[in-house]
Amino acid sequence: MTFDSNHFVRPDIREMEAYKPIVPFEVLSKQLGRPAEQIAKLNANENPYGPSPTALKMLQDGAFFHIYPDPEARDLRAALGDYLGMPSGRILCGMGADELIDLVLRVVLSPDDCVLDMPPTFGMYPFSTVVNAGRYLSIMRDENFEIDIDAIEQAVADNPRIKVIFACSPNNPSGNLLSDEVVNRLLALPVLVVLDEAYIEFAAVSGAESRIKWALAHDNLIVLRTFSKLAGLAGLRIGYGAFPEWIVPHVMKIKQPYNVHVAANLAALGSLQDAGWLHKKVDLLVAERNRMVGLLEEFAFLWPYPSHANFVLFKVVGIDAYDLQQQLQAHGVLVRYYRKPGIDNCIRISAGRPHDTNQLITALQKIQL
Ligand SMILES: Cc1ncc(COP(=O)(O)O)c(C=O)c1O
Structure with missing residues (x-):
């Protein structure tokens, strides 16, 4: 008997392109021959200030790491309810917002149902769509990264299999916001809208408001948030979202019971107690983002796009973006480059x-064009 491994792999998974993982920080640090402290890690929108003092203290004092966590994350959801001014029953937590994206699609998609997306945007939307046997459809943003709402409305009218639309505000990687008018037009469609607010706390500094409470008023809206960016907990994997009432029991039913582990629970609870500390760091990061954009004006090969998040997208002119990324990396500065439609030759x-x-400025001064 010959063993045909292909027989055991789902055909769509067999065809699927592998996600290109980043080189782990420790590995890169060894490759570059530089200790982590001498690397400016500016490639994944993490929060360099790390966890808040109370989050660290609660991790240090944690006494129950040998016990499985609460499957319903009751304490954390209650604390989030207080923090957000929302009923905790409408909040769900996950192993990062990433897991919540996957869980929503697991509940909603039957094979060949469609997800509509507006690239350039966050890469997990197509990834989780394909993994969940959905069909990924996209309508490109324009040159200012505004979404084409007329085309979206037409696409939904033409295709009843579109079940979910992902809308990211501020958008990663462009940094721009969605207007109320656009969000309202999305919500008027017969689809589930997943509004990803992973970076909303940075936009709030310039007056943007979270729409997380809108989930209480709209049966087709989910709003996702994360502790990765606000609270410096990217490595602990903890995110949350506000959900319509009807979907909560279904997500609870299909999620791994112990998805939010004890350490993530504790760190998130501690972070919420330090909200003032966290928001001071947000202010510092927004000020530093603005200072960076000002300083980078000196470099004619970088054209910034306006950003409301803790990152800035730059069009790279007169040099290959990958080459630029590699040269910066050699100087211990990590940035992300893109070679994709809509963001071709960007960092x-x-x-x-x-x-x-x-360190970024010093490295840029040494770039060979
Ligand atoms: C737009 C967006 N949504 C969600 C996430 C994932 O967040 P988490 O770390 O909570 O999984 C990211 C992370 O980069 C992101 O950019």
């Missing part, structure tokens, strides 16, 4: 601490 730089920006 995205996360806001860092003042010394990260200084």
Whole structure:
């Protein structure tokens, strides 16, 4: 008997392109021969200030790491309810907002149901769609990264199999916001709208408001948020969202019971107690983002797009973006480059601490065009 492994792999998974994982920080640090402290890590929109003091203290004092966590994350959802001014029953937590994207699609998609997306945007939307046997449809944003709402309305009218639309505000990687008018037009469609507000706290500094409470008023709206960016907990994987009432029991039913682990629970609870500390760091990062954009004006090969998040997208002119990324990396500065429709030859730089920006500037001064 010959063993045909293909027989055991779902045909769509067999065809699927592998997600290109980033080189782990420790590995890169060894490859570059630089200790982590000498690397300006500005490639993944993490929060360089890390966890808040109370989050760290609660991790240090944690006494129940040997016990499985509460499957319903009751304490954390209650604390989030207080923080947001919402009923905790409408809040769900996950192993990062990433897991919540996947869980929503697991509940909603039957094979060949469609997800509509507006690239360039966050890569997990197509990834989780394909993994969940959905069909990925996209309508490109325009040159200012505004979405084409007329085309979206037409696409939904033409295709009853479109079940979910992902809308990211501020959008990653462009940094722009969706207007109320556009969100209202999306909500008027017979689809589930997943509004991803992973970076909303940074936009709030310039007056943008979260729409998380809109989920209480709209049966077709889910709003996702995360502790990764606001609270410096990217490595602990903890995100949350506000959900319409009807979907909550279904997500609870299909999620892994212990998805939010004890350490993530504790760190998130501690972070919420330090909201003032966190928002001061947000202010620092927004100020540093603005300082970085000002300083980068000196470099004619970088054209910034306006951003409401903790990162800035730059069009790279007169040099290959990958080459630029590689040269910066050799100087210990990590940025993200893109070679994709809509963001071809662009780089995205996360806001860092003042010394990260200084290292970036020094490295840029050494770039060979
Ligand atoms: C737009 C957007 N949504 C969600 C996430 C994922 O957040 P988490 O770390 O909570 O999974 C990211 C992370 O980069 C993001 O950029």
